[in-house]
Amino acid sequence: MPITMRLLIVLLILKVTSGESREVTGYIGESATLLSGADPNRTLSTINWSIYTNNTYIATLSKGTIQLEWFGRYIGRLSLNNSSGDLTIRNLTSKDAMQYSVDLTDTKRHNSAHKIDLKVKQRLQKPTIDTASLPAAAGSCWWRLNCSSTEKVNNLFWHDETFISETHPKGSSAVLLAFLESTEMQAEFRCTSIRNRENASNVVTLKCDDKPKHRNHYMLLFFVGYLLGVFLTLCLVSIGEKSTTA
Ligand SMILES: *[C@@H]1O[C@H](CO)[C@@H](O)[C@H](O)[C@H]1NC(C)=O
Numbered sequence: 713m714p715i716t717m718r719l720l721i722v723l724l725i726l727k728v729t730s731g732e733s734r735e736v737t738g739y740i741g742e743s744a745t746l747l748s749g750a751d752p753n754r755t756l757s758t759i760n761w762s763i764y765t766n767n768t769y770i771a772t773l774s775k776g777t778i779q780l781e782w783f784g785r786y787i788g789r790l791s792l793n794n795s796s797g798d799l800t801i802r803n804l805t806s807k808d809a810m811q812y813s814v815d816l817t818d819t820k821r822h823n824s825a826h827k828i829d830l831k832v833k834q835r836l837q838k839p840t841i842d843t844a845s846l847p848a849a850a851g852s853c854w855w856r857l858n859c860s861s862t863e864k865v866n867n868l869f870w871h872d873e874t875f876i877s878e879t880h881p882k883g884s885s886a887v888l889l890a891f892l893e894s895t896e897m898q899a900e901f902r903c904t905s906i907r908n909r910e911n912a913s914n915v916v917t918l919k920c921d922d923k924p925k926h927r928n929h930y931m932l933l934f935f936v937g938y939l940l941g942v943f944l945t946l947c948l949v950s951i952g953e954k955s956t957t958a
């Protein structure tokens with residue numbers, strides 16, 4: 713047999729044996745369930761879930777007792793299904809991404825073992841929207857909305873076409889100029905980012921609302937006026953006192 717052929721056979725065998733570990737994807741802060749792969753027709757008597765090459769236990773079932781407090785980082789985050797052998801890890805962190813091993817024995821003294829590779833990803837975060845008002849004629853308003861994402865996204869876009877004057881999609885930010893032609897009007901603008909098969913949206917609701925600014929303005933004038941009044945009164949009183957003592 714030629715050497716290349718033997719090499720091919722060896723590679724094929726390697727591929728078949730390494731295909732034993734299955735992959736599971738979870739998301740930060742969410743739960744993931746690692747399937748034990750146990751035959752549902754058999755009743756499990758021991759279940760040992762472990763990590764690392766030294767097989768550090770994290771969850772076990774032995775003599776009808778479930779023990780989940782083996783390893784600090786997992787305490788309070790695990791649940792073990794005593795019939796299926798499946799392990800659920802809650803509130804995932806990126807440190808949980810690794811290979812998990814499960815060793816099973818059933819009541820007929822049959823053993824089986826499986827390996828599961830857990831991948832932990834971050835869900836696509838909502839894009840952020842920065843708003844800035846622009847000068848406009850009384851009773852109307854202009855807004856400049858910048859939608860951006862700190863993550864590498866495939867696309868980022870504004871939905872509502874109604875008020876859009878122009879958009880500048882550029883990499884991970886999209887700018888929209890919106891015009892609202894009356895103070896009663898209220899409009900919602902939604903921006904969506906897309907990464908692979910995930911999408912995330914954020915929304916802002918805008919209306920022409922320049923009254924609060926004016927009110928603040930008047931409050932300031934009022935306050936300055938009040939101080940001035942107090943000061944003048946004090947001056948007058950002290951002048952009056954001086955003239956009576958003289
Ligand atoms: C479990 O048992 C049922 C019937 O007893 C059988 O049809 C099924 O194939 C068995 N499942 C496995 C995984 O062996």
Ligand SMILES: *[C@@H]1O[C@H](CO)[C@@H](O)[C@H](O)[C@H]1NC(C)=O
Pocket residue numbers: 764765766768
């Ligand atoms: C097993 O390995 C891990 C990481 O390599 C280590 O933190 C742990 O102390 C080891 N446990 C034992 C019992 O040796």
Ligand SMILES: *[C@@H]1O[C@H](CO)[C@@H](O)[C@H](O)[C@H]1NC(C)=O
Pocket residue numbers: 776794795
């Ligand atoms: C599995 O756990 C449930 C309670 O969570 C218990 O009622 C049941 O007896 C257990 N089964 C076995 C086979 O240990």
Ligand SMILES: *[C@@H]1O[C@H](CO)[C@@H](O)[C@H](O)[C@H]1NC(C)=O
Pocket residue numbers: 793794795796797
């Ligand atoms: C445990 O696993 C069995 C078999 O897969 C399932 O029917 C049962 O609902 C599970 N129990 C829990 C508490 O998830």
Ligand SMILES: *[C@@H]1O[C@H](CO)[C@@H](O)[C@H](O)[C@H]1NC(C)=O
Pocket residue numbers: 741803805
């Ligand atoms: C999830 O884990 C993080 C730290 O990893 C912690 O701050 C948070 O309180 C946990 N949330 C829950 C619901 O346990």
Ligand SMILES: *[C@@H]1O[C@H](CO)[C@@H](O)[C@H](O)[C@H]1NC(C)=O
Pocket residue numbers: 758759760772774815816817823
């Ligand atoms: C699980 O761990 C227990 C305690 O160390 C051990 O007695 C048992 O043989 C282990 N079972 C398997 C299937 O590895």
Ligand SMILES: *[C@@H]1O[C@H](CO)[C@@H](O)[C@H](O)[C@H]1NC(C)=O
Pocket residue numbers: 842858859860885887
């Ligand atoms: C939009 O905001 C992002 C993040 O703050 C910034 O990097 C980008 O330059 C802004 N785009 C425009 C056109 O202002």
Ligand SMILES: *[C@@H]1O[C@H](CO)[C@@H](O)[C@H](O)[C@H]1NC(C)=O
Pocket residue numbers: 904906910911
């Ligand atoms: C975002 O994802 C949801 C659910 O996967 C889907 O229904 C919706 O159409 C998607 N939106 C866009 C704009 O791709």
